[in-house]
Amino acid sequence: PLSALIDGQGHLVVGGCDVVELARRFGTPLYIVDELTLREGCRQYVEALERYYPGPSQVLYASKAWSNLAICALVHLCGLGIDAVSEGELQTALLAGVPGQQIYLHGNNKSEAEIRRAATVRATVVADNWLDLQTLQAAASDEPVRVMVRVTPGIDIHTHDYIRTGHVDSKFGFNLEDLGDVLAFLAATPQLVAVGLHAHIGSQSFELAPHADVAKLLLEWFAKAAALGLADFNELNVGGGLGIRYIEADDPPSIEQWVQTICEAVVQACEAQRLPLPKLLCEPGRSLVGPACITAYTVGSTKTVPGVRTYIAIDGGMSDNPRPITYGARYSAALANRMNDERSATVTVAGKHCESGDVLLRDVDLPPPEKGDCLVIFGTGAYNCSMASNYNRLGRPAAVVVGGGDSSLILRREDLDDLLRCDCLPLRLRT
Ligand code: LLP
Numbered sequence: 001p002l003s004a005l006i007d008g009q010g011h012l013v014v015g016g017c018d019v020v021e022l023a024r025r026f027g028t029p030l031y032i033v034d035e036l037t038l039r040e041g042c043r044q045y046v047e048a049l050e051r052y053y054p055g056p057s058q059v060l061y062a063s064k065a066w067s068n069l070a071i072c073a074l075v076h077l078c079g080l081g082i083d084a085v086s087e088g089e090l091q092t093a094l095l096a097g098v099p100g101q102q103i104y105l106h107g108n109n110k111s112e113a114e115i116r117r118a119a120t121v122r123a124t125v126v127a128d129n130w131l132d133l134q135t136l137q138a139a140a141s142d143e144p145v146r147v148m149v150r151v152t153p154g155i156d157i158h159t160h161d162y163i164r165t166g167h168v169d170s171k172f173g174f175n176l177e178d179l180g181d182v183l184a185f186l187a188a189t190p191q192l193v194a195v196g197l198h199a200h201i202g203s204q205s206f207e208l209a210p211h212a213d214v215a216k217l218l219l220e221w222f223a224k225a226a227a228l229g230l231a232d233f234n235e236l237n238v239g240g241g242l243g244i245r246y247i248e249a250d251d252p253p254s255i256e257q258w259v260q261t262i263c264e265a266v267v268q269a270c271e272a273q274r275l276p277l278p279k280l281l282c283e284p285g286r287s288l289v290g291p292a293c294i295t296a297y298t299v300g301s302t303k304t305v306p307g308v309r310t311y312i313a314i315d316g317g318m319s320d321n322p323r324p325i326t327y328g329a330r331y332s333a334a335l336a337n338r339m340n341d342e343r344s345a346t347v348t349v350a351g352k353h354c355e356s357g358d359v360l361l362r363d364v365d366l367p368p369p370e371k372g373d374c375l376v377i378f379g380t381g382a383y384n385c386s387m388a389s390n391y392n393r394l395g396r397p398a399a400v401v402v403g404g405g406d407s408s409l410i411l412r413r414e415d416l417d418d419l420l421r422c423d424c425l426p427l428r429l430r431t
Contacts, residue, residue, distance in 0.1 A: 072096035211238060293380050
């Protein structure tokens with residue numbers, strides 16, 4: 001999906017910009033976001049909802065995937081609201097120009113400050129547990145607060161254990177047996193405006209049926225909510241979770257298929273139960289920003305263990321992409337300065353961190369990399385920058401957005417001053 005091509009010099013060109021040139025100009029590691037791909041993903045969600053859902057709908061960008069002013073502003077330009085999960089993400093969305101009314105605040109342990117802030121800016125708070133409801137009740141004394149209830153539906157998907165969230169033994173949300181009490185509490189608490197239900201069952205999922213099942217299961221509660229007199233209870237948020245292709249063998253459904261499956265399930269269930277169509281929300285993260293970004297690195301040292309493998313070291317690693325070491329995630333790569341080089345060697349791409357596990361790609365085929373080559377890894381927009389660290393005191397990379405041959409910085413590279421900004425040296429230790 002990347003708007004990429006190869007130019008006459010055999011260089012990779014993304015968004016009309018020569019990646020080798022970008023690497024030279026902005027330095028490496030560098031996150032390069034293709035504006036067109038990001039916009040296209042947003043458009044696909046919005047249009048599929050318009051096509052397959054006769055009721056109102058709203059797409060929220062799950063900003064945990066990458067919370068950044070420019071990215072939030074871009075997706076908002078495409079008509080999306082924001083799913084935020086901390087005051088930091090909330091603040092980013094607000095400063096990017098997203099109105100509070102289009103922001104939903106999640107979190108399984110929100111602070112009082114986060115809840116108060118969300119209430120002040122008229123964001124919707126997604127209540128995850130009883131403490132949220134109590135804090136909300138206290139915070140809502142003057143102005144009513146919009147509250148959505150997160151449910152653990154007990155529906156499972158096949159993905160990495162760390163990113164499954166819908167199973168009964170999940171730290172998130174109310175289990176179904178509590179939901180009756182929660183709705184009754186909301187019905188008895190007029191300063192909290194219950195607007196609907198939310199569930200998110202996991203991430204990097206290639207399955208469609210479980211997402212449809214979740215929608216159907218949640219809808220069963222809408223009649224009960226109406227019977228309790230919850231007059232504003234008309235939003236159904238099915239979460240995110242659609243997976244993307246990281247390697248050749250991955251075969252995720254399209255955005256359109258995912259949306260269509262869910263819409264059809266909701267429409268059918270509403271007809272069967274004679275319910276009005278709720279406002280349908282979804283909150284994709286990875287499938288929007290993931291495919292829209294590549295990371296450019298510079299190749300440095302190499303080490304060959306004869307008969308075993310060749311390590312190629314790059315100038316980043318687990319600090320800018322913690323997914324391989326955390327989830328065993330796999331990626332694909334290329335040499336941006338030698339796209340037409342047809343030679344092939346099997347190499348292992350290692351980071352520069354002091355850990356043997358700091359390997360971004362194992363046994364991949366590339367033209368034999370040499371010092372100075374510009375190695376790119378594809379599909380790094382989601383949960384890379386947002387999960388980046390300063391491990392080994394490396395500064396976090398810069399990020400640029402490219403489109404129509406232009407590039408603009410959206411994240412400045414951290415320098416040594418940034419790295420030391422929060423350190424304090426007590427007087428008695430100063431020499
Ligand atoms: N909504 C909620 C409530 C979520 O918890 C998540 C992801 C999303 C939406 C967006 O899901 P997506 O469309 O991006 O799959 N760090 C992990 C992924 C963690 C996902 C957390 N929640 C990774 O790098 O794979």
